[in-house]
Amino acid sequence: MFDPTDEHFHDECGVFGVYNHAEAANLTYLGLYALQHRGQESGGIVSVQDRIFHTTRGQGLVADVFKQRELDALEGDKAIGHVRYSTTGGSANSRNLQPLVVDTADGGLAIAHNGNLVNGTEMRRMLERRGSIFQSTMDTEVIVHLTALSRENTFSDRLVEALKQVQGAYALVAMDENQIIVVRDPHGLRPLVLGKVGEKGIVVSSETCALNLIEAQFWRDVEPGEMVVISPDGIRSYFPFQKQKRSFCVFEYIYFARPDSNLDGINVYNARKAIGAKLAEESPVEADVIIPVPDSGVPSALGFSQASGIPFELGIIRNHYVGRTFIEPQQQIRHFGVKIKLNANPHIFKGKRVVLVDDSVVRGTTSRKIVKMVRAAGAREVHVRISSPPTTNPCFYGIDTPTRQELLASSHTVSEMCSYITADSLCYISLEGLYSALNAKRVDYCDACFSGEYPIPFPNQVGDQQLTLLKESFYK
Amino acid sequence: MFDPTDEHFHDECGVFGVYNHAEAANLTYLGLYALQHRGQESGGIVSVQDRIFHTTRGQGLVADVFKQRELDALEGDKAIGHVRYSTTGGSANSRNLQPLVVDTADGGLAIAHNGNLVNGTEMRRMLERRGSIFQSTMDTEVIVHLTALSRENTFSDRLVEALKQVQGAYALVAMDENQIIVVRDPHGLRPLVLGKVGEKGIVVSSETCALNLIEAQFWRDVEPGEMVVISPDGIRSYFPFQKQKRSFCVFEYIYFARPDSNLDGINVYNARKAIGAKLAEESPVEADVIIPVPDSGVPSALGFSQASGIPFELGIIRNHYVGRTFIEPQQQIRHFGVKIKLNANPHIFKGKRVVLVDDSVVRGTTSRKIVKMVRAAGAREVHVRISSPPTTNPCFYGIDTPTRQELLASSHTVSEMCSYITADSLCYISLEGLYSALNAKRVDYCDACFSGEYPIPFPNQVGDQQLTLLKESFYK
C-alpha cells in the first residue's frame, strides 16, 4: 500500500505454486494474498491445463487483480504465482509483470522469481549480442532466455544449464505443461519452502505463513542450491550447482518476513523478540515506557520490554486506512506527513521517558518526524533503539534499497544520526548481538547491507557508482 | 473495510466540521480520514461559500470518495463532513448519504448526524401525515424536516424547536450559509468535542484523534444537551433542552472509539487497559501467555498481562490487506473463513495454556473459529476473557447491532457459550468491574446492550419484536 511515510527497504517479490490440486489457482490466489507484504505493486498467476497456459497479471494488490472471473479462467491443477514490489513509477511497470510466460521450442514455460542477479546486466548484453530481445527489465527474462537456448533434453536440465550461467539471488518457481520446478540459489539468499496440501498436492511458497492460510502442512525448506522437480514421476531433489557458502538474508528476520512465518526453522516473531531483548541488554536505558513504532517494531519492542522490565505500551496508533488511494490534499498551510499514518497518544507520553523501538533507520526523515511527534505528545526523553545494525550499504540481491548516498548511516556516525533525528539517545543492535539473538552463526547469513561484505562477487570488480548504475533500467 | 469474520457491533457515524478556516474542506477530509473507523460505507463533505453549498458524497472509504478534484470543488471557509457505517447492502445505501443538504424557505442547510432517534419512525409517520416526503431512511431527515417546519426566526431556534420534538441519540453538526451549530442530545449518548485550529478556526469532531491529525488543539467536550452556535457573532453556548440523566455510551470505551481518543476526559487506550486489568483481577486463570484477538483486543490484553504478570504475546497475526475488494474464491473443498484474516503463530501457542482476550462476543461464530484455530496451533488450554459484559440487548441509539435473537448472550448462559465456542473457560468482565476500571459512576452511562436498561424510553412501550421492526426500513 502507498504509505507517505514509509522509508523501509522493500522486498521485491513473493512466489507461490501449487502442483496437483483441483483448485491450484484458487490456492495460489490465497497464497499470494498471504504473501502480499512481499510485494504490493503487481501480482500474477499462471495455470496450465492441457498444454494451455492461462495467465492473469496486473498492477495492484492481489485482491484488485483477481476477481471471480479471473480466477475461474485459471483452469488446471498446476499454478504458479507472484507478487512484486517495484520502485519505478514509470510505464516499465506494465511490462515487468510476473510470472513470465513464454513459448519455446520445447513448449510453454512460466517462471516466477524472487531475487536479483549480480551478472544480470552482463548476461543481458551477452544475450542481446547473440540476437535475443528483451521485453522487460527483469532479470527473470535473462533466465528464461538462457533456458530456451539450452539444448539439453529436459526442462530441468535446461533450467540447470541456464542457472549455472547466472550469479545472484533467486528463489524460483518454474512450470511447464507437466511439472513444477523449484530452485533456490546456492547461497540460499531468499527463502523458499515446500508444503503438502490436500491428498496429493505439493505447494511451494516464499514463506510458511502462506501455507497456514490454505491449511497446507509445512514439509521443509528448499535447501540452498537445491532444485526440486515435482512431476508425474514424483518429487526429486537435485543439487546441480557448485556448493557455495550459505548466505541467507538476515534482514528477512528483521523486517521482510511476516512474524508468523518460520525461516529456516526460526520463527520470525520469536526472532524479533529475541533481538529486542538483546538490544535491551546491549543498550539499556532508564525509562518509563517502551513504545514500538507500529507495526513492524512491535515484536522487538515487546522483547525489549520483557528483557528490561520496562512496561510496553502501544502509544503510537496507526491509521488502518492508509492505502494507495489516499491523496493528501494540497494544503497551503502545512504538510501533515507522518501524522496521516501515525498518531502519538499524549496520555501515554505525557512526562514520560520513552524508548521508541523501530526496526531500521533508512533516510532518517521519518524517524526524525516520529521523534518530534512523540515530544509534542509530551515525552520528557526519547531514546531510540533500532533492532538492526546501521544500514550502510545497498542490496543487490532482490531488495529495493536506496543508493548508498541516501542511506543516512553510510555517511553519518550514530551520534550524528542521533542529533539528526533529535533523539536523546540512539542505539542499534550490534552485528554480534543480532546473531546471538538469532542463536545463529554469522557465516551462514548475508548481512551486506550492514557490513558491506557481499557474499556474491560482482563481475569485473565494479565500484559503488557502477553498482548504482546496475540498478538503472533501459526503459522508463 | 469488508471483513469476512467481523461480527462486531458497528458505530453508525462520525461527524466533523470546520468553521473559519481557508482550508475547511481539506481539514474536514483529513478529519474524516481519522474518523474512518466510525464508518466505512460512505462519506461526504459539504462546504458553503457565498450561499452556495458545494457537496461531495459517495459510497466507499474517504480516500475513495474524495480525490483532488472533489476537494478542489469544495470551496469555502466552512465545511462539515460525515462517515457512515451501514448494514443494509441494498440500494438504499445510495440514498442514505450524509451530510444531508436541503433548500428551505430560510436558505440552504446541511446536517451531519451521529445517532439514532427513538421516536424517529413515529415522527416520520407524523410528518408524512402532514404531507412531508422522505427520500432516505435516515432519522436525520426527520430532524431536517422539523427544522424546516419551524417558524422560529433563527436557524438555531428552528433547530432547537426541531430537536425538542425528538427523543434519542444525536451528535449533530449543522451548517447554514453563515454558521455552524453543534448539538449533543441531553443524554450525551454519542461523543462530540470542540477544538481550535489555525488562528481563528473552530473544529468539531466525534473524537479527539481527528483533532490530533490536523494539529488542532482540543478545547472541550460538548456537554450533554448543549448547543454551541459558531457564527460571525462569536461562539455561544446554550442548554435549550430539559435536563436529562447523562448516559454516555460505555461501549465507546470498549470498542468503538480509537484508542488514542479521549472521551469525556478518559483516554480510551488507558480505559481498555484498565478494563483488562480488572478482568484479570475478576477472572484470573493460571496460564502461560496472554494473547489478544487483534486489533481491538490488544490494549485490554496488555492490561490483563500487566495485572496478572502473565506474558503478553502477539500470537495471532492479522493480514493487513483484508479489504473490501477481497473475494474468497468459490472453493469446492473448504471455506477458509477466519484464516483469511487471522493466523495463529504455532510457535507461540505450542503446548501453552493461553488466555485469549477479546472485546466482545456477538454471535459467537467467530470466537468459536478462533478458539479452534488456536487449538490447531497447539494451545493446550484456551481461556477466553472478554473485556465487556455479555451483550444481551440491541442498541437503538445509533449502533448497528444484531437483533436480540442473534445475540448469543441473550439466550445462552456464560457456561453454554463457553461450550459453544469450545473454550476451556470463558469469563466476561462484570458491569461493576467495568465501571470500577473506568473509575466512573454507572449512573452516568448507557449500558443497555449489557443490562437492557434503556435510558430513553420508547414511545408507546414497545416490545422486543417491535424494537426489531423499528430497525427495518421502508426501502431496500
Place this chain on the structure above:
Amino acid sequence: MFDPTDEHFHDECGVFGVYNHAEAANLTYLGLYALQHRGQESGGIVSVQDRIFHTTRGQGLVADVFKQRELDALEGDKAIGHVRYSTTGGSANSRNLQPLVVDTADGGLAIAHNGNLVNGTEMRRMLERRGSIFQSTMDTEVIVHLTALSRENTFSDRLVEALKQVQGAYALVAMDENQIIVVRDPHGLRPLVLGKVGEKGIVVSSETCALNLIEAQFWRDVEPGEMVVISPDGIRSYFPFQKQKRSFCVFEYIYFARPDSNLDGINVYNARKAIGAKLAEESPVEADVIIPVPDSGVPSALGFSQASGIPFELGIIRNHYVGRTFIEPQQQIRHFGVKIKLNANPHIFKGKRVVLVDDSVVRGTTSRKIVKMVRAAGAREVHVRISSPPTTNPCFYGIDTPTRQELLASSHTVSEMCSYITADSLCYISLEGLYSALNAKRVDYCDACFSGEYPIPFPNQVGDQQLTLLKESFYK
C-alpha cells in the same frame, strides 16, 4: 455522449414504464436504451415488489449505470425509468437523479418526469415557506411534494390535485406499490405514448422507437391533459385538468426525436424529409451536391435532394467513436475542434457548389467551423440550408437551451449570420413552410423558440432576464 462540437438544444429527459410484466425492469432498461438520445447524463430505474421500491440510479449512459447485478436487483412486475440530460457540470448532478423515490404517509411513490414547470420556482418557494425541504433542483420534487401534501384519498386524486397547482410541461410516469399513472400536461408539450407488451403488459414511453425495440405494440398517444391509471382494476383514462390549447413541441420533429419514432401519428423521418423538401422549394439554389451535416441533418438533406433533384452525398464523415471519455490533448499548436468529430471528404467537395443541410444554428461557432472545413476540402460555393426557423428564444418547457444572448439568431439577421458562418448563402425554412411540410396547423404546436410565442404564460409577467434567472439553481 460528450461531443466537443455539439451546440444543439438538448432534450432534458426520456421516460419509460412497464406494468404487469415479469421482466419489467429488463424491458425498462431496453426502453431507456432506445431513448438514450433524449438524455445521456444519468439514468435510473425503480421497480416495486411487495411494497418494496428497488432503485438504481446513476450518472452516465444506461449501459454504464446498469449491469447484470443492478438489473437482477430490480425485482417486481412494475418498473419506471428515466434518462436525463443536464447542462450543469457541478455536483448538483449527483442530486438530480430520477426517478424520484419518496416515502409518504400513503406509502412509497416514484416519479419520472420529462418537462419543466413554469411556476416551479414559485411553487418551490411556496412549499419552502410551508416548511418543505428540497434535496434537488428538479421541478419533479415540487410535484412530489404537492402530491404528498394532498389529502385526497387515492394516489390518482392526489396527483391530480398536485398537477392542478403547477403550470408547465410534463410527461409523467408515476408509480406506487399498486399502479402506474401516466400524465401528459394539458398542452401536450412533450411526447408520451402507450403500448402493449407480452400477454397483459402495458408500456409507456416518450417515443415509439422504444416500443419497437422490446417488440411492444404501439397502442396510442397519451392525449394532452390525459391521465391514464393502470392498476389491477384495469386501465382508466381521465381528463381532470382544464382544457388548454394543444401545443406540442415542434422541435421534437426537427431534432429531438429519433427518426424512427412517430409523434402524434407523424413519422419523424418522413417529417424531416418533408421539411427538407419544403426548404428546397422555399430556398432553391443552383448546386452540384447536397451534403447533410451528420447525423441529424441526413433526412432533411435527403428530402432537399429528392425535391431539388440535386444529388445527395454523405460528404462529411462522422467518427463513430466520439464519446464522453475523449480527451483532446493540450496541443501547443492548434485546437482541432470539429475535425475530431467530422471530416469532409475532399473527393466529394472538390470544385463543387455545395448545399450543406443542418437542422439548426445555435451559437454559430460550429456552423462556421464546418463551412471552413468544407471550403478547405475544395468546395467552390457553400450554401447552408437549415431545416428549422431561426432559434431566437430559449425554451422553458424542458429543453436545455442557451440564454437568449447566446442564441446567434436573437441578435443577428440572417444576412449577418451568413457572414458570420462565412457561407455563400444561408436560408432557414419559414414557420409557414415548416407547418406546411408537417401538414399540420401551427395552432396545435409550440414554436416559442422560433416565434417567442410562449403557449404557457409565465407567472407575474417576468421579463427575459428573469426568465434566465429561472434557469439558475440554488445548488452548484
Place this chain on the structure above:
Amino acid sequence: MFDPTDEHFHDECGVFGVYNHAEAANLTYLGLYALQHRGQESGGIVSVQDRIFHTTRGQGLVADVFKQRELDALEGDKAIGHVRYSTTGGSANSRNLQPLVVDTADGGLAIAHNGNLVNGTEMRRMLERRGSIFQSTMDTEVIVHLTALSRENTFSDRLVEALKQVQGAYALVAMDENQIIVVRDPHGLRPLVLGKVGEKGIVVSSETCALNLIEAQFWRDVEPGEMVVISPDGIRSYFPFQKQKRSFCVFEYIYFARPDSNLDGINVYNARKAIGAKLAEESPVEADVIIPVPDSGVPSALGFSQASGIPFELGIIRNHYVGRTFIEPQQQIRHFGVKIKLNANPHIFKGKRVVLVDDSVVRGTTSRKIVKMVRAAGAREVHVRISSPPTTNPCFYGIDTPTRQELLASSHTVSEMCSYITADSLCYISLEGLYSALNAKRVDYCDACFSGEYPIPFPNQVGDQQLTLLKESFYK
C-alpha cells in the same frame, strides 16, 4: 465496439507514426483515434526521447487507454502507434499489445504492424528451435526476433534482412532511437500512406483519413515492397525485396477503410458508390425503395439508388449508443438480438418492395434477422443486394475471418443462401463487376476471400484444415 449482431470480417490493425514533431505522441493519439475503425480491442503508443522509450498500451478504445497523464508521459518528437482488433476473448489479449518494444544489442526498437505472415508459425518454430522465446502470439514478434538476430550494421539493413525471411502481409512502422522506418510488403496487401505535418514533420498512416484529422498533407502511398527510412539524414526510399505482383486487398474498398480515405488514389466512398451502381446494373430489380443496412451499406445503397433511379431512404435506424459495455439482460422470454442495434422504421417499409443493400454476408444469421425485421415492419418484397462477391474463403493476410466452414457462401449456392435469409431475391456483385466499378485491373488486387486465389503461396502446400490451424494460437 461490441456489437451483438456484427458478423463482419474485421481488420486486425491500424498503424500510425510521426517523425520530427514536438507533439508526436499527441498527433499519434489523434491519428489512432481516426483509425479506430481498424481495431477496437487495444491501442498503444511508443515515443522515444534521448534513447528512452516511453510506452502506453492497453485494452480498449484509444480514448479509454490514453488520458492526459498518459499522453503527457509520452515525451519525444518521434512516436508510433497501433490499434488492434482481436477475436480471441481470452487472456492472450493482454499479451498481444502493440507496438512491440524491445531492447536489443543495438538499442531499443519499437514496431507497429498491420498484417499477417504466411510463414509466421514456421518462422516461429524455427526461431524457437534456435532458442528464441515468444511472449505473445503475434507475428510481429517474429519480425522483431529476426531483426535482432541480424548482424547487419544498420537498423534498416537488419529490418530488411528480417523481412526477407518472411512471407505475408505487412504494413510496418518501426522506430529506433533515431529514425522511423516504414515498410509495405512486396504485394502491398495492406494500405500505408505518407504525409507531411507542421514545418518538417513526417507522418505515416494506414489510411488518409487520419492525415485529415491532424491537418497533415497527404504526400503519397508507400509502394508495395518499398522501405522508407526517415532519419536525421533525410528521407530515403528503398526497394530491397524481390519484386512481386501487386495484390492490394480489395476488401479494403468494400468494408474496412473509412469512406473518407483514399486507397491508392481511389476514394473509398466513391468506390463504394460505383460498386453499388454496378450492382444495380448487374442485378436490377423492380422496387420502391433502396435501403442500406447501416452504416457500412450506405454508400453502395446510394450508388444503387442513383443508378437505378429508385429512391434511397434511411429506413433502418442504428442506435448510436451500442457499445462494449452494453449487457443484454438475461431475459426469460426472448433475445432481442439485432433489434438492440437496428430498428426498421415501419413508415418506410409499409407495403413497399424493398432493396436492402449490404456489403457482405458472412454467416448469414444477421442478414436473416434483418430480412425478418424488415418484413415485420411491413415490407412487401425484400431483395437483398450485396456489394461484394460471395465470401467463400478465409483471409490469411491480417483480416480476422471465420473458418471456411463458417462462411455461408463456402457451402451454399446463392439460391440456397437466399432461402436461408428468407429474401425474395439475393444478388452479389460479380468479381468482374467489382473491378469494373473500381476501374481497376483484377491482377493488381487480392480477392482470395472471394476467389480462393491466394497471391502468396503457403509454405509446404498446406490444406484447408491446416490453414485453419495456422490461425490457432498457443496461448488462451
